[in-house]
Amino acid sequence: MWPFFRLINWGSITGKLVIFTSIKMRENPVAIIIPAYDPDEKLLLLLEEITIRMNNIHLIVVNDGSKEEKHEIFRSAEKYAVVLNHRKNYGKGRAIKTALAYIQLDEAKDTIVVVADADGQHTAEDIDKVVEQTGEEQTLILGSRALVGHVPARSRFGNMLTRGIFRLATKVSIKDTQTGLRAFSYSMIPYLIDIKGERYEYEMNVLLQCARDGIDMKEIPIETIYLEENQSSHFRVIKDSYRIYKEIIRFSCSSLLSFCIDYGLFTFWNLLFGALGMHQVVAVSNLGARCISSICNYAMNRRYVFKDRDSIHNSAVKYFALVIAILGMNTILLMILVHTIVPNPxxxxxxxxxxxxxxxxxxQKHFVFHSLQ
Known part of the structure; x- marks a missing residue:
């Protein structure tokens, strides 16, 4: 479609500025979801910018239990958007699902859906970019930041860590796993509503579930914007990090406990058998300790880490085949190290x-306990 030109009076928030802008006509309606918790004026600036730049749009702001003093912001937002209200703070995941349920009831089936942040990190231009790449097929479009230049250290480190864990868990490489700018077709709404998660972990769960189900995820480069060192973020470092990384954290705890059992038995038997003058003390001690610790590790991983629903027989056979393989590698490496560069066993x-x-x-993630993945 040919663009048309609109005369803009850019006024109440940004100061008086009259310009001509070219707007690309779009046939598909676009529903833009903006979850907001205690927002500031940047939310209104974004709503105005989107309204100026894009056509055939329906803006949906979700007030996720913000403080009373922020209600004036939401009243002003009603000039541009439908405002849905949570009576208390349920979390970003729930806010997105509330808006998706609203769209499912109120919007046409050819609607393109976008989720964007309220804190000024996403521009109308970047929202338009992800919309242009969204079709009717089941594809998740991600606004991917380059994360170069002045990026807060915690954001850079967090994305690097999450990117590595995500690739380890799914075998899928995504440059920006923490992006809040995403677009998809109306047909994906039921699928996305069913994904677990109420707070920040929901966004990571979406990526994990899409990777597991083979849904294509396409990254579109967008501007990297961090305002005031990202101080407006409501991300709670400890609680929300646990929600995002809880599987790998549980696996680490299970592995640490199993290691303590293994190491304790290895030390005890190494000292005992050494005092008795037995041959191949290191290998025998390692073998006995691993047999007992692996049984404990299997029980913990099956029940608490991967929450596997497969029969014990199926997962146990695969698990102990892995144990035997790792035990072989473990023992060989241990013997090599002890007899070469690290003589201390x-x-x-x-x-x-x-x-x-x-x-x-x-x-274990991909071949042993994978019935829920």
Missing amino acids: YIAKVIVEIMMFLVSYYV
Whole structure:
């Protein structure tokens, strides 16, 4: 479609500025979801910018239990958008689902849906970019930041860590796993509503579920914007990090506990058998300790980490086949280290266990406990 030109009086918020702008006509309606908790004027600036730049849009702001003093912001937002209200703060995931349920009832089936942040990190231009790349097929479009230049250290580190864990867990590489700018077709709404998660973990769960179900995820470069060192973010470092990383955290705790059992038995038997003058003390101690600790590890991982629903027989066969393979590698590496560069068997044991940790997680995740994935 040919663009048309609109005369804009850019007034009440941004100061008087009259310009001509070219607006690309779009046939598909666009529903833009903006979850907001205690927003400031940047929300109104974004709504005005979107209204100026884009046509055939329906803006939906979700007030996720913001403080009373912020209600004037939402009253002003009603000039541009439908405002849906939560009586208390349920979390970003729930706010997105509330808006999706609203769209499902109120919008046409050819609607393109966008989720954007309220804190000024996404521009109308970038929202328009992801919309242009969205079709009717089941594809999740991600606004991907380059994360170069002046990026707060915690944001840079968080994205790097999440990107690595995500690739380990799914075998899918995504440059910006923490982006809040996403677009998709109306047909994906039921699928997205069913994904678990109420707060920040919901966005990561969406990526994980799409990766597991083979849904294509396409990254579109957008501007990297962090205002005031990202101080407006309501991300709670400890609570929300746990929600996002809880599987790998639980796996780490299970592995640590199993390691303590394994290491304790290895040390005890190594000292005992050594005092008795037995041959191949290191290998025998390692084998006995691993047999007992692996049984404990299997029970914990099946029930608490991966929450596997497969029969015990199926997962146990695969798990202990993995144990045998890792035990072989573990013992060989341990013997090599003890007889070459690390003669202290206790230090060598720690080094080998660290090396085996990632191998064990990857195989258990994708081949042993995968009935829910």
